[in-house]
Amino acid sequence: LRGLNLSRQDDGSLLVNALLLFGVEGADPLSLERKRVEAALEAERVVAYLRGKDPLLFGTAHLAGVAPSLYIRESRHLKALYRLKAEEVLLGRTFPDAVALGGYPLDGQVYFPGETPYLLGTPAPYGVPFRSLVPRELRNLLVVSQAAGFDSAAAFSARVVPLQMALGEAAGVAAALLRKAPQAGLTKVPLADFHELAASGQALEALRKRLAQRGARLSSPEGGRVEVERPGYREAVVLLRRGLFAGPYYLKGSLGLSEPVLLGDFLANLEHYYRAKGPEERLRVVLKARELFREELQKPLKRLTLNQLLQALGEGRLSGADPVTRGEAALLLYRLLP
Known part of the structure; x- marks a missing residue:
């Protein structure tokens, strides 16, 4: 159970978005149905918990029903003509064939029970290129959904419904253009398929x-801040694409390499990697550090604290003065998380 997203309806009922399910195979109908049944049973327990936790608000609540299908946050991604990358999202890249703008935060949900939620940052407004909807090997199909041509970390932002609605409209208009439908109101261009459309500047x-x-x-006056000359830029981009360079909401459109790294963000990167890859001993060190320093998680990482952590992990010290910058953190994490 995660934090409750509640939506009160006109009839007095509440829609609740709160359950996280693990081990779902998004392309397997049997797996999806098993997990949907599991979620329905868990929903009964959630309602009972809410009644006991807050009788004033939920004392008379009962379960009216569950969604007919699961929301799959992420599964497969299309091999598209263009794959939208995480840094292009964060830094607000524009494209000559952009057909929609996104800007939702790069929020990473947990992949394992008990894992710490994390955020990769808040993008500057970014464009989604038409090519990201076009499969490489199919010429008469467009794909609009979380499964479009996005890197996994880029999809943290690009998955959301408002952007997908805009992309759906773009796909519909593109299909009308391809068929030369009069209602499209577009100049007729002799095109055979979506590959040709994607390659035609006129179309x-x-x-x-x-x-x-x-x-x-399709454009925005806001732009991101690219720090390609700063130490750690290349490493930060690689980590970001892997979902291993957490950042606060206030760093909009930037990797923030000259900014202090927060202790909680630094530990989150280590935790996500060690939960997935191990070793277990290092994960225990990171979780213990979260417990010991929980009052400082939203504060800049002190070099003394960092060196204590590195010593516990069996790594060498990092010299320098406070604060530890995000650029330094990128260089260190790149080495620690191969």
Whole structure:
């Protein structure tokens, strides 16, 4: 059970988004159905828990039903003509064939029970290229969903419904353009398939023009801050793509390499890696550090604390003055998390 997302309906009922299910195979119908049944049973226990926890608010609550299908946050991703990358999302990259804008935070849900939730940062507004909807090996299909051509970490942001609605509209307009449908209101261009559309500057211009006429936002005056010259940039990008470079909400559109790294963010990166890859001994060290320093998790990481942690992990000390920057953290994490 995670934090409750509650939505009160006009009839007085509440929609609750709170359960996390692990071990689901998103492409296996039997796995999906088993987990849906498991979720329905767990929902009964959740309602009973809420009644006992807050009788004033939930004292008369009962379970009215559960969703007919699971929300699969992530499973397979399309091998598209273009794969949207995590740093392009965070740093607000634009594309000449962008057909929608995104900007939702790169929030990473947990992959294991008991894992610490984490955030990779808040993007500057970024464009999603039309090519990310076009399969490499199928020429007459567009894919719009969490399964489109996104890197796993990029999908932390690009998965959300508002952006997918915009991409769905773009796909529909593109299909109308390809069929030369009069209702599309677009210049006729002789195109055989979506690969040709993606390669045609004239067709893409017509597509973007039509989307803009329909009210789509395809650009933003806001931009990200690229720090390619700062130490740790290359390492930070590699870590970000792997979901291992956590950052606070306030670092919008930036890797923040010159900013202090927060203790909680640094430990989160280690925890996510060691839970997935091991060794167990290092995970225990990280979890113990979270417990010992829980009052300091949202504060800049002190070099003394870092060196105590490194010593417990069997690593050498990191010299220098406080605070430990995110650039230094990137260089260190890149070495610690191969």
